[in-house]
Amino acid sequence: MPVWFNQNNMKKYPTYNHLNLSQISKDILKYWTEKDTFSKSISTREGKTPWVFYEGPPSANGMPGIHHVMARTIKDIFCRYKTLQGFQVKRKAGWDTHGLPIELGVEKTLGITKEDIGNPNSKKFISVEDYNKACRKEVMKYTDKWEDVTAKMGYWVDMSDPYITYDNKYIESVWWLLQNLSKKDLLYKGYTIQPYSPAAGTGLSSAELNQPGCYRDVKDRTATVQFKVSGEQLADLKAKLPTVHLHTDDLYFLAWTTTPWTLPSNTALAVGKDIEYVFVESFNPFTGSPQTVILAKDLLNKYFSEKHTDAKFEDYKAGDKIIPFKITGHAKGSELESIRYEQLLPFVKPQGDAFRVITGDFVTTTDGTGIVHIAPSFGADDFRVAKQNGIDSLTLVDKRGRFAPEVKDGTFLYGEEYVKEAYHTDTEKQAEFEKQKQLLEAAGKIKELKAYLSVDERIVLKLQEEGKLFKKETYEHSYPHCWRTDKPVLYYPMDSWFVKVADNRRKLAELNMQINWKPEATGTGRFGNWLDNALDWNLSRSRFWGIPIPIWTSEDRSEQTVIGSAEELKKEIDNAIAKGMMTENPLGKFVPGDFSKENYETFDLHKPYADSIYLEKNGKKLFREPDLIDVWFDSGSMPYAQLHYPFENKELIDQKKYYPADFIAEGVDQTRGWFYTLHVIGALCFDSIAYKNVVSNGLVLDKNGNKMSKRLGNAVDPFETIDKYGADATRWYMIANAAPWDNLKFDVEGIAEVQRKLFGTLYNTYGFYAMYANVDGFLVDEMNLVPVEERPELDRWILSKLNSLVKDVTEQYENFEPHKAARDIEEFVDEHLSNWYVRLNRRRFWKGEMSADKKAAYETLHECLMIVVQLMSPIAPFFSDWMYQNLTSPIREEAIKNNTPLRFESIHLTELTKTREHMIDPALEQRMELAQKISSMILSVRKKEKLNVRQPLQKIRIPILDSEFRQHVEAVKDVILAEVNVKELEFVTEEEAHIVKNLKLNFKTLGKKCGKHMKTVQAYANDHGPLIISEIEKNGQFRMNVEGDEILLETEDVEIIPVDIPGWKVANSGQITVALDVTISNSLKDEGLARELVNRIQNMRKDSGLNVTDKILVKIQQNDALDTAIKNNLSYICAETLTDDLQVVQNLTSTTASSVEVDDLVSTLISIEKLN
RNA sequence: UGGGAUGUAGCUCAACGGUGAGAGCAAGUGCCUUAUACGCACGAGGUUGUUAGUUCGAGUCUAACCACCCCAACCA
Known part of the structure; x- marks a missing residue:
C-alpha cells in the first residue's frame, strides 16, 4: 500500500528511502483499477469536444513485442495529452482476427495443410466448419498477454468492448461498404496475374512469397529468340524508315527470355519508346542463313563481337565461329511500334489482335536485347501493357502447371506436360525421360539422350532447328518458390474481385493533401507516390477464414446480387426459399432491427455457411462467389464497422461527429497497409479523408541497429523490460531517444540512464522538498500563495523558465513531436530546476523560521514539480501520477473544499496548465x-x-x-x-x-x-x-x-x-x-580551512545519522595550522553546522574522535556529540 | 531495379544559408557541495559519407555517386 493512501490525516508529504519505478508502476496501476481512473478520464469530459482516435487492430495470435510498446506509447501520449486539454478521448480497442497468419498458425497447431481443409479424401481431413472454429479460437490465443502488456505499459485503451473483425456486426458493416462500392460501380471482377503455386494449387499472397528462403537462386535455360517480321509489313517498313537498307526479306526482332515455356503464349513484343535500335545484317549462328535482326543499339556488342567487325561477308560459311555483321539501319522504339510479326510457335491462335510491337515503359537496355517478349498470362507487366494496347493473351498452361494439349509437335513437345521440371515426381520424370528418349532419337534429333530435358531446353532445341534461335545460355537468377511445397511459383492469371482505385487516383491524391503526415515526407513521398501509381485493389483471397465476399452470381453470370446487410440477406433467402432454391433460412432466428449481441449471435456469416446460401434473381439460382476478401479491407473498414455503421450510430459518421479521426498512429509498414486502406475506403465510400493527423512510427531495432527477431535471439521482451525498469522509464527512453518516425536502436542502458537522470533527479528534488516541508510543517495552500511579483528573482526566474517550458512542450505535443517535448522536460529538470534553482536556494529551505521568503521558495518548488509532472504525464503516466499524489494528497481535502486545481484524485483527470505569458521574462532568463x-x-x-x-x-x-x-x-x-x-x-x-x-x-x-x-x-x-x-x-x-x-x-x-x-x-x-584573481591571502586561506572544517563536520553529522535540526558539541584537536582559521571564523563554523559549543582541545584520540584531513597538509582529530 | 528515409564526436541525437558545428552517454580528470556518488564539476574528442555545383559564405540548397535502412518488386 503506497504511503499516500493514508496520508490525509497526517498532513505530511510522504518520504521514501529509495526510488523504485517498477513498484510505483504496480502501485499506481492498482490505484487506477480501484478508482476506475481511465473511465473517469472519459466520463468527466462528457459533453466536451471529442478528439477522435482510431486504434489500429493488432492480431492477438502473436505475442506482443517491444515495438508494440513503442507504437502504443505514441498513441497513448496524444490521447492523454488531449484529455488533459479537456477533450473527450474515447479509445475503443480492436482485434484483427482474419487472415493468413492466423490460418497458418492453426495449420501449424493442428499439423495440417490447406489440402486437408474441407477435403474428405485427405487423411487429416478437417471440415471448413471445424477449421474456422479453430481459427476463431486461435486468433484470441494471446489475448490475455495483450491485455497484460497493455495494462502494465500504461496504455489506456478500452479493452472491455473491443471491435472484433469476425463479429457479425462488424462483417455486416463491411458488407454494407462493399455494397456501397458496388452501387458506385467501383467493384468489378477481373483477371490478373498473381503468384500461383501449381504444386499447391493455390494463389500466394505477397506475404507468403516474402517468407524467408522463398527466393532462391536457380539456373534457367535462357534463349534469345528471333521473331520474324511479317512479309506484308516489309514494304510499309521500308517506306517508314527510308534510311534502312534491307538486303534480305528475313528480318527478325531479337528478344531474350528466361522462361522459354512462356514462348508459345507470346502475343506481343515490347520496345522502349526512346530506346535506339539498330538493324544488323548478318547470319543465323545456328543455320548460317543470311538475315537481318533488330535489337537495341546499346546491346549490340553483347551479341556481335567488336572483333568481328572486319569479317567479310563473302568469306562466311555456315558453321563458322566468326560471323560477319554490319549495321544497315537505325530506328527509335517509337518508330517500330505496331509492326506485325509472325507467331513464333503457332500452336494456338489467340483471339483478337496480337503479334504487334508495342511500347512499354519498363523496357530497359540493362540486359537482354532491349526488346521484351510479352506473354500477358504470365507476367504482371506483360498483362498490363498488353491490356493497354488491346492485345489478347494466350494461356497455354493449366492450373496444375501443365501445357495445354495443343502445345504438341510429337517431337519436342508432347502436350499436357509440366512446364517446370520440379513439378514432376521422380517416377514421372523417369517416365517422361524414356518417352523423350524414344521420340527424339527416333526423329534423329539427338543421337543418345542421356538425361531428362526440360520443356525450356526442348523449346530451345525446336527453335534452333527452325532457325528462330539466336543464342542460348544458362542464367542464374533468384526466383520465388512456394514456401510450402518448395516448388517454383508461376505468375498466373486468375479471376479476382477488384476495387476501382486506379481511376480514382486523383481523388485519393487530392484528399491526401488534407492529411497532416508525420513525418511529412512519408505522406508526400512514400504514400503520395503510391497513390499516384495506385493499382486496382485485388480483394479476392482463396482461403477459408475471412469475410466472405457478399456477392451471389448465377452460373451464366447474367444475374448478380450484392448483399449489404443481414436483413437484406434474410429477405433474399426467404425469396430463394419461396422460389424453391433453398429449404431453410439460416437467418431464421435473426430479428432485423434488433442490435443486441444475442440476436447477432443467431447466425454465422463465415464459410462454410455463407457458401450454402443460394439466392434467386429473375428465375436463376445465384451462388456465392467463392472468394474471401483481403483482410486489409477488414481493418480499413474499422471507422465505420466499429460503430456498426450505418445500422447503428449513423449520425456519428454522416454528421462527422466521430469521423474522420483526429489522430491515428502505426508503424511505417502500414503506409501501404492500414493507412492506405483507410484512405481508399474513406475516399471512395464517403468522399472524405479517414484521418486528419497520422504519425507513422519507425522500427525498433536492437542496439546494434539490427532488426529484432526471435530467431536471432535479439528480441527484447516487453514484460521483462517493464518489470525491471518500470513502464515510465521504458516509455520515456523510447520517446526521448528518437523521433517517432526514426528507427530506434533499443538499448536497455538507455533506459537505465533515463531512470537515473530524469526520474532519479525528480525523485530527489521531491525528496528535498518533502524533507524540509515536513520539518517546517509546511503544506501548500492554494488559496494563500505569495504573489509571484513578491517572490525573489530566482523564484521568478524558475517560474519564467517553467512557463516557457509549458509553452514549448505544449507546442511540441501539438506538432506531434513528443521527442522534443521529452527533451525539453529533461533539460528543465536537470539543468534548471535541480542543478540551478534547488542548488542555489538550498539555504532558503533550511535556514531560519517560516517567512514569506521561505514560503515563496516552497511554493515555487512545489509548483515547478507539479507542472513538470503534469507535462510529462502523457509520456510517464505512472510516475507522474505517483508524484502528483505525493505533492497533493496532503492537501486534497482542502482543494476539494475550495475547488482548486489540485482537487482531482489523479493527475490524468486534471486540467493542463496553460502558459502564463505574463510570467515569462526573457530578459530575466x-x-x-x-x-x-x-x-x-x-x-x-x-x-x-x-x-x-x-x-x-x-x-x-x-x-x-x-x-x-x-x-x-x-x-x-x-x-x-x-x-x-x-x-x-x-x-x-x-x-x-x-x-x-x-x-x-x-x-x-x-x-x-x-x-x-x-x-x-x-x-x-x-x-x-x-x-x-x-x-x-x-x-x-x-x-x-x-x-x-x-x-x-x-x-x-x-x-x-x-x-x-x-x-x-x-x-x-x-x-x-x-x-x-588567484592570490590567496592568509585570511582567505583561513576561510578556506574553515569551510573545509565545516564540510568535515557536516559529513560526520550525516554519518552519525543526526537530524538536520540537531544541535551539537564539536571538539577539535588543537593544530597550529588551524588556530587562526577557527578563531576568525568561529561563528561561521558554528552556524553552518548547528554547533552550540566548539572546543579546541588537546586530548582527543583516534578512539574518541575521527581522524580528518583538512587539506593536503593539515590533519587533525574531530569529535561531535549531539546536545539535547 | 524503383520509391522513400538516413548518413554530424566511440554511441544516441541537436544545429533560421552566417563568424571557431553543439548536448547527453561512454572513456578521461577532479570533487562525498548536510537533495542526489544512481551525484556534481571540468577538459579532450569532428576533413559533418564522397565528389562536383549554386553563393561573398554550405552541415544546411542542387546534382551525381557511396553506405545503410524501410517499402515495393525481383520482371524480359
Missing part, C-alpha cells in the same frame, strides 16, 4: 543564462588552477561589453559570487586593465553590404584589427575602399571581444571574458 555561463567559466579557471571551490577567492574582473551587459551581470552578481565562492565582482574598462581585444566580423550584416568583397574585407580586418577597433570605438564607424567600392563598417557589423587581461587568469567564451 537571459540574465540567468549569463550567470550560469560566467559561473561555469570561473569554475573552469579554478579547475585549471587547481583551486577547489571551497577555497574563497577575492575578486573577479569582467571587461564591460556595453552598459546593458553590465546591468545584466550586476543583477545576477550575487548569484555568481555565491556559486563560485568569490568575494567581489568588478567591471573593468580598457584603460584600467589594458584589455587585449579581438575583432570579429558580423557576416550576416556584412554579407549584404560587401557581397563578393567579403574575402578582401575579412583579410583586411585580420591584418588591421586594432586600427578598426579604435576607429569604431571612437567614431562608431570605419571607412574602407575595396577595389573602388567604399565600404562602411559600423558598430553593428563588428563585434569587439575582450580576450585577455594581462596578469590575470582568464577564460573566454563567445563575447564574454572573465578574469580571476
Whole structure:
C-alpha cells in the first residue's frame, strides 16, 4: 500500500528511502483499477469536444513485442495529452482476427495443410466448419498477454468492448461498404496475374512469397529468340524508315527470355519508346542463313563481337565461329511500334489482335536485347501493357502447371506436360525421360539422350532447328518458390474481385493533401507516390477464414446480387426459399432491427455457411462467389464497422461527429497497409479523408541497429523490460531517444540512464522538498500563495523558465513531436530546476523560521514539480501520477473544499496548465543564462588552477561589453559570487586593465553590404584589427575602399571581444571574458580551512545519522595550522553546522574522535556529540 | 531495379544559408557541495559519407555517386 493512501490525516508529504519505478508502476496501476481512473478520464469530459482516435487492430495470435510498446506509447501520449486539454478521448480497442497468419498458425497447431481443409479424401481431413472454429479460437490465443502488456505499459485503451473483425456486426458493416462500392460501380471482377503455386494449387499472397528462403537462386535455360517480321509489313517498313537498307526479306526482332515455356503464349513484343535500335545484317549462328535482326543499339556488342567487325561477308560459311555483321539501319522504339510479326510457335491462335510491337515503359537496355517478349498470362507487366494496347493473351498452361494439349509437335513437345521440371515426381520424370528418349532419337534429333530435358531446353532445341534461335545460355537468377511445397511459383492469371482505385487516383491524391503526415515526407513521398501509381485493389483471397465476399452470381453470370446487410440477406433467402432454391433460412432466428449481441449471435456469416446460401434473381439460382476478401479491407473498414455503421450510430459518421479521426498512429509498414486502406475506403465510400493527423512510427531495432527477431535471439521482451525498469522509464527512453518516425536502436542502458537522470533527479528534488516541508510543517495552500511579483528573482526566474517550458512542450505535443517535448522536460529538470534553482536556494529551505521568503521558495518548488509532472504525464503516466499524489494528497481535502486545481484524485483527470505569458521574462532568463555561463567559466579557471571551490577567492574582473551587459551581470552578481565562492565582482574598462581585444566580423550584416568583397574585407580586418577597433570605438564607424567600392563598417557589423587581461587568469567564451584573481591571502586561506572544517563536520553529522535540526558539541584537536582559521571564523563554523559549543582541545584520540584531513597538509582529530 | 528515409564526436541525437558545428552517454580528470556518488564539476574528442555545383559564405540548397535502412518488386 503506497504511503499516500493514508496520508490525509497526517498532513505530511510522504518520504521514501529509495526510488523504485517498477513498484510505483504496480502501485499506481492498482490505484487506477480501484478508482476506475481511465473511465473517469472519459466520463468527466462528457459533453466536451471529442478528439477522435482510431486504434489500429493488432492480431492477438502473436505475442506482443517491444515495438508494440513503442507504437502504443505514441498513441497513448496524444490521447492523454488531449484529455488533459479537456477533450473527450474515447479509445475503443480492436482485434484483427482474419487472415493468413492466423490460418497458418492453426495449420501449424493442428499439423495440417490447406489440402486437408474441407477435403474428405485427405487423411487429416478437417471440415471448413471445424477449421474456422479453430481459427476463431486461435486468433484470441494471446489475448490475455495483450491485455497484460497493455495494462502494465500504461496504455489506456478500452479493452472491455473491443471491435472484433469476425463479429457479425462488424462483417455486416463491411458488407454494407462493399455494397456501397458496388452501387458506385467501383467493384468489378477481373483477371490478373498473381503468384500461383501449381504444386499447391493455390494463389500466394505477397506475404507468403516474402517468407524467408522463398527466393532462391536457380539456373534457367535462357534463349534469345528471333521473331520474324511479317512479309506484308516489309514494304510499309521500308517506306517508314527510308534510311534502312534491307538486303534480305528475313528480318527478325531479337528478344531474350528466361522462361522459354512462356514462348508459345507470346502475343506481343515490347520496345522502349526512346530506346535506339539498330538493324544488323548478318547470319543465323545456328543455320548460317543470311538475315537481318533488330535489337537495341546499346546491346549490340553483347551479341556481335567488336572483333568481328572486319569479317567479310563473302568469306562466311555456315558453321563458322566468326560471323560477319554490319549495321544497315537505325530506328527509335517509337518508330517500330505496331509492326506485325509472325507467331513464333503457332500452336494456338489467340483471339483478337496480337503479334504487334508495342511500347512499354519498363523496357530497359540493362540486359537482354532491349526488346521484351510479352506473354500477358504470365507476367504482371506483360498483362498490363498488353491490356493497354488491346492485345489478347494466350494461356497455354493449366492450373496444375501443365501445357495445354495443343502445345504438341510429337517431337519436342508432347502436350499436357509440366512446364517446370520440379513439378514432376521422380517416377514421372523417369517416365517422361524414356518417352523423350524414344521420340527424339527416333526423329534423329539427338543421337543418345542421356538425361531428362526440360520443356525450356526442348523449346530451345525446336527453335534452333527452325532457325528462330539466336543464342542460348544458362542464367542464374533468384526466383520465388512456394514456401510450402518448395516448388517454383508461376505468375498466373486468375479471376479476382477488384476495387476501382486506379481511376480514382486523383481523388485519393487530392484528399491526401488534407492529411497532416508525420513525418511529412512519408505522406508526400512514400504514400503520395503510391497513390499516384495506385493499382486496382485485388480483394479476392482463396482461403477459408475471412469475410466472405457478399456477392451471389448465377452460373451464366447474367444475374448478380450484392448483399449489404443481414436483413437484406434474410429477405433474399426467404425469396430463394419461396422460389424453391433453398429449404431453410439460416437467418431464421435473426430479428432485423434488433442490435443486441444475442440476436447477432443467431447466425454465422463465415464459410462454410455463407457458401450454402443460394439466392434467386429473375428465375436463376445465384451462388456465392467463392472468394474471401483481403483482410486489409477488414481493418480499413474499422471507422465505420466499429460503430456498426450505418445500422447503428449513423449520425456519428454522416454528421462527422466521430469521423474522420483526429489522430491515428502505426508503424511505417502500414503506409501501404492500414493507412492506405483507410484512405481508399474513406475516399471512395464517403468522399472524405479517414484521418486528419497520422504519425507513422519507425522500427525498433536492437542496439546494434539490427532488426529484432526471435530467431536471432535479439528480441527484447516487453514484460521483462517493464518489470525491471518500470513502464515510465521504458516509455520515456523510447520517446526521448528518437523521433517517432526514426528507427530506434533499443538499448536497455538507455533506459537505465533515463531512470537515473530524469526520474532519479525528480525523485530527489521531491525528496528535498518533502524533507524540509515536513520539518517546517509546511503544506501548500492554494488559496494563500505569495504573489509571484513578491517572490525573489530566482523564484521568478524558475517560474519564467517553467512557463516557457509549458509553452514549448505544449507546442511540441501539438506538432506531434513528443521527442522534443521529452527533451525539453529533461533539460528543465536537470539543468534548471535541480542543478540551478534547488542548488542555489538550498539555504532558503533550511535556514531560519517560516517567512514569506521561505514560503515563496516552497511554493515555487512545489509548483515547478507539479507542472513538470503534469507535462510529462502523457509520456510517464505512472510516475507522474505517483508524484502528483505525493505533492497533493496532503492537501486534497482542502482543494476539494475550495475547488482548486489540485482537487482531482489523479493527475490524468486534471486540467493542463496553460502558459502564463505574463510570467515569462526573457530578459530575466537571459540574465540567468549569463550567470550560469560566467559561473561555469570561473569554475573552469579554478579547475585549471587547481583551486577547489571551497577555497574563497577575492575578486573577479569582467571587461564591460556595453552598459546593458553590465546591468545584466550586476543583477545576477550575487548569484555568481555565491556559486563560485568569490568575494567581489568588478567591471573593468580598457584603460584600467589594458584589455587585449579581438575583432570579429558580423557576416550576416556584412554579407549584404560587401557581397563578393567579403574575402578582401575579412583579410583586411585580420591584418588591421586594432586600427578598426579604435576607429569604431571612437567614431562608431570605419571607412574602407575595396577595389573602388567604399565600404562602411559600423558598430553593428563588428563585434569587439575582450580576450585577455594581462596578469590575470582568464577564460573566454563567445563575447564574454572573465578574469580571476588567484592570490590567496592568509585570511582567505583561513576561510578556506574553515569551510573545509565545516564540510568535515557536516559529513560526520550525516554519518552519525543526526537530524538536520540537531544541535551539537564539536571538539577539535588543537593544530597550529588551524588556530587562526577557527578563531576568525568561529561563528561561521558554528552556524553552518548547528554547533552550540566548539572546543579546541588537546586530548582527543583516534578512539574518541575521527581522524580528518583538512587539506593536503593539515590533519587533525574531530569529535561531535549531539546536545539535547 | 524503383520509391522513400538516413548518413554530424566511440554511441544516441541537436544545429533560421552566417563568424571557431553543439548536448547527453561512454572513456578521461577532479570533487562525498548536510537533495542526489544512481551525484556534481571540468577538459579532450569532428576533413559533418564522397565528389562536383549554386553563393561573398554550405552541415544546411542542387546534382551525381557511396553506405545503410524501410517499402515495393525481383520482371524480359
